[in-house]
Amino acid sequence: MAVTIRDVAQACGVHVSTVSRTFSAPHLVNPETRNRVLAVAEQLGYRPNRAARALTTGRTHNIGLIVADIANPFFPPLIKAAQSHARQRDYHVFVADTDEDPRVEEELIQALAKQVDGVLLCSPRLSNRTIDRLREDVPFVVINRHVKGLPAVLMDVGHGAQQAIEHLVALGHRRLGLLSGPPGSSNSRLIHDAAAAAAADGAADLTVIGPNSPTEQGGQIAAAEVLAAEVTGVLAYNDLVAIGLVEGLEELGVQVPADISVIGIDDIMQGRLNRPKLTTVAMPTIAAGRTAVDMLLQLVGTTDVGPAVTSLQTTLVVRDSTAAPIRLPREVT
Amino acid sequence: MAVTIRDVAQACGVHVSTVSRTFSAPHLVNPETRNRVLAVAEQLGYRPNRAARALTTGRTHNIGLIVADIANPFFPPLIKAAQSHARQRDYHVFVADTDEDPRVEEELIQALAKQVDGVLLCSPRLSNRTIDRLREDVPFVVINRHVKGLPAVLMDVGHGAQQAIEHLVALGHRRLGLLSGPPGSSNSRLIHDAAAAAAADGAADLTVIGPNSPTEQGGQIAAAEVLAAEVTGVLAYNDLVAIGLVEGLEELGVQVPADISVIGIDDIMQGRLNRPKLTTVAMPTIAAGRTAVDMLLQLVGTTDVGPAVTSLQTTLVVRDSTAAPIRLPREVT
């Protein structure tokens, strides 16, 4: 059915190995022969069978990318960046969605293992122990989580939280709130610690509120608590929570940013689709996708690699949900 | 490195073919032997190499899914549905994003062709002629577009537009607007024709506005035109345009839905993240993903298949952006 290397060889009157070399080691074949082979191959519509090639070379030229939820707007930019970056290096990316289910995640990794040269694990939900076991099967680079002994690409959310608090302080806010994230999450702790430190540096109070569910609804519910805490500026665990908070506050008759300033984290909306446009900490998702691909390719190219960890900078994007407080806070210095 | 069928055979004292059959044709091997092989395989951590299997069987048990833009919120639910549905049938889905570039799309199809049993083409940007050429390489099912001679899964956007107009008419609106989509798009024509017919049936005027760019900004810009047209209810080409329109109208001091009702198409936000929650035509993306997988698997299973076309129903989801008009329109019957 499909045209193979043998068909081309026969049509050219050369041996299969010559045809093979024409594609995988062109410098080893006479330019004249090479051109003839290429012409015939083109004419016959020959395409190398990557799966067959993988069988002998051990290189599939594919990489896997496993994410918890494609529908989470945080991931697509990262996926796109990884794909286009990999394509430029003659690699293809197979994306798989785990539906947040660790069992599915494990199954996918095992299924992918033999068909890819390495896997990008994006915010994995698996236990460290399971990941440690699976790394026998296929090389990993982990994105957005640190697993001991594995190369990782991290985004410095702590620094982002710091920038956010400094921004509020610079605007004149002194009574700040933090809508905290899930207690178990390491990102949640990083955000809390950095925010607390930055608030202390700025001589501002920081009231921790929650944790509520890290969703729009969670933010909406937190609105009342925010009012009760009498803060004028709030940093939310993520953009969903921030957007929910804005909605909740407006339902209570509180204007953002006139009465209270709100900052999110992640920049999932990128200023679109929401009013007021959210001031937020943008994550370097595109850089993370590219970097992860580079690290993985480097890792599969060499025999041994140290567990390199790259930490990428976040950026505070100031838009319309933050402003100076109307009444100066009481405890101004 | 990895444990192969030979390692298992040797450890068991049987021939490789027996091990092979244990996995691919269990009924042909003595239960006693089979259990022994399974036990040893388990203990050694043997996993079949799907790529090698594909070489002889011609079946990879993978399917490809090519979309124009993963970041477009319209696609992720479809992707997730296709993936989980395929996984239940022991197939894996490789997702690839073309960045809206037909050349990339073609390249991806060719690269994928040998590694998958079939490809789901989601809103392809390629010309019919190119698609016709590529179908020699790999079986296709097209989603969201009709290509002559190819199986397709369509979503009945015309009926959705009809429902939307009927909803506005039922609320009492008689002066309606349609924010039209790109002139070349077939969906755009389907929406226009169905909306026009439904308006005529409901004895309502339908003013076509635009086309503007099918984006949030396009909708925002159209707000002035909508006001000038003196309509009380508007159907937008998609949700992005509808959301932009709501923003544009509010900037002009017009309330939605109090002053003007707005309906979108696609249901990308699913009622989240936007005020007012948008009344919109929900596309059956989940059903489309599942159906497309089923059609593709059926297609690769048999030798010849007719170019079946499945058309899926859309649903009007009434939320908060539509209401009865305040002032009854002049030409009430």
Place this chain on the structure above:
DNA sequence: GGCCATTATGCAACCGATTGCAGCTTGTGC
């Protein structure tokens, strides 16, 4: 003109599995 290095090509084993065919062992029926 002979020797050697260089270049180009062919040969054949191999990657990890599948599968048609043949052969062996049992068991059954008569």
Place this chain on the structure above:
DNA sequence: GCACAAGCTGCAATCGGTTGCATAATGGCC
């Protein structure tokens, strides 16, 4: 006690390429 069938298992070719080694042809150099 023999013929035959059924049930298992082994053998070896095959899928579509890659690659180390051998061989042949060419050219340069003294």
